[in-house]
Amino acid sequence: MPDPSKLDPSSPAIQVQNIRKTFGVVNALNGISFDLNTGEFLTLFGPNGAGKTTLIKILAGLTKPTSGTATVAGYDVQNGDSGLRRDIGVISHTSCLYADLTALENLTFYAKMYGLDNAKERAMQAIEDVGLKGRMHDRIRTFSRGMQQRISIARAVIHNPSILFLDEPFTGLDPHGSNVLKQYLHSLHTEKRTIIMTTHDISCGLEMSDRVAVQVKGKFAFMGKSNELDKNNFEDRYFEIINDGK
Amino acid sequence: MRQYLNQVTTIVWKDFVTEFKTRELFSSMFIFALLVIVIFIFSIDLSIVKANQVGPGILWVAFLFAGTLGLNRSFMLEKENGCLEGLILTPADRTAIYFGKMLSNLVFLLIMEAFILPLFMIFFNVDLIAHLGPLLLVIFLGTVGFCAIGTLLSSLSSNLKTREIMLPILLYPLIVPVVIGAVRLTGQLLAGETLGSMMNWVGLILAFDIIYIGVSIITIDHILEE
Structure with a gap:
């Protein structure tokens, strides 16, 4: 098993080769292939049911592909290597936070599970980083959706992962919450983290990422660099791509 | 190995902090076990049957039913807000997650049993003090077996819509050898x-405890995978 710390920084952080996933008779992924370089930010657009979450789950090692290969930070995602889990942070639809524990208890718990030294101090720092220092002793149950999402992000990055998977992180956030999250994700991106994010917010995805892809019916119908796209007309193009893909 | 043990104890710590704050698990298990014993004490004429003949069965039925409530709640807690996914995403070995949850269930159940035993002694007018050491050993071994297979099945059924129904249906047939052994041992200890x-x-109980733990170690990886 390759040691990710010894990988060539110019080599792709994520390599996906012809990934397919079927659930019974449903083809969730229909042969997706792409590479993502270290420090790159890829946004995945696509309608509901396009297989974006399935792709994220496969890359995070949460579910196995039916066929194809995927390598993340040098680890084959199918091997269930704990090294992979040390190198990635995942934000999914759910917060993964215990409702009856405080923000500090939640993050201390995760810091300990990651085997971090000074778990409590790391947890306090992570809460401070997402701007919720004043609420660290409050139960998660009392937090708004936006606050929970911020603590969820702190959970996902507490072990300082080099790769982040964000599955619709803006869902349910008000404009202020979205703005705070955008700024935080931007700061994570400038720290040379490799990020894959799924979102339905086209302007936000274009603004934040280096590359965008449109996933339709389990495959990439479009992939391109954000700075080469006409940001004003991309939404119309997005709908064309979706209609063509159907 | 040290990190593995830290992860196991961290899960136990998390479950205890949660229980300390909510007091949902212990109170429901204790009240349920107490109700089972109270119902039986009013439905059995102890002037006709001897307490040491019917008592052990009733005691273990109370432990089993109350324990099932606890097992159901155990993984429901992990499913809320997708916490199980968060747990699986940590570098912790899946068996560390299993042992953490199993130990939590075991300790909660043992505490509940410690509260029920004196009440059982009073209601059934049996002398447990004279056989306390061996009795505690039997209860411990039986409870370990129950929690070992129960935690595994709880993780399995937690993905099902009908988990509250499925857990006892899956669990009770498998736990029969341990329950028979525990009831027989408890009865004979009370008989002197x-x-x-x-x-x-x-x-027999020890062998099944080892089998249940062994099977759990082998299968937990597949069960926790989506």
Whole structure:
């Protein structure tokens, strides 16, 4: 098993080769292939049911592909290597936070599970980083959706992962919450983290990422660099791509 | 190995902090076990049957039913807000997650049993003090078996819509050998026999405890995978 710390920084952080996933008779992924370089930010657009979450789950090692290969930070995602889990942070639809524990208890718990030294101090720092220092002793149950999402992000990055998977992180956030999250994700991106994010917010995805892809019916119908796209007309193009893909 | 043990104890710590704040698990298990004993004490005429003949069965039924409530709640807690996914995403070995949850269930159940035993002694007018050491050993071994297979099945059924129904349906047939052994041992201890004369039953429970833990270690990886 390759040691990710010894990988060539110019080599792709994520390599996906012809990934397919079927659930019974449903083809969730229909042969997706792409590479993502270290420090790159890829946004995945696509309608509901396009297989974006399935792709994220496969890359995070949460579910196995039916066929194809995927390598993340040098680890084959199918091997269930704990090294992979040390190198990635995942934000999914759910917060993964215990409702009856405080923000500090939640993050201390995760810091300990990651085997971090000074778990409590790391947890306090992570809460401070997402701007919720004043609420660290409050139960998660009392937090708004936006606050929970911020603590969820702190959970996902507490072990300082080099790769982040964000599955619709803006869902349910008000404009202020979205703005705070955008700024935080931007700061994570400038720290040379490799990020894959799924979102339905086209302007936000274009603004934040280096590359965008449109996933339709389990495959990439479009992939391109954000700075080469006409940001004003991309939404119309997005709908064309979706209609063509159907 | 040290990190593995830290992860196991961290899960136990998390479950205890949660229980300390909510007091949902212990109170529901204790009240349920107490109700089972109270219902039986009013439905059985202890002037006709001896307490040491019917008592052990009732005691273990109370432990089992109350324990099932606890097991159901155990993984429901992990499913809320997708916490199980967060747990699986940590570098912790899946068996560390299993042992953490199993130990939490075991300790909660043992505490509940410690509260129920004196009440059982009063209601059934049996002397447990004279056989306390061997009795505690039997209860411990039986509870370990129950929690070992129960935690595994709880993780399995937690993905099902009908988890509250499925857990007992899956669990009770598998736990039969341990329950039979525990009831027989408890009954004979109350009748005044020594544990030394019933080592075959102790061996049976111990063997099933080891089998349940072994099966859990082998299968937990596949069960926790989506």
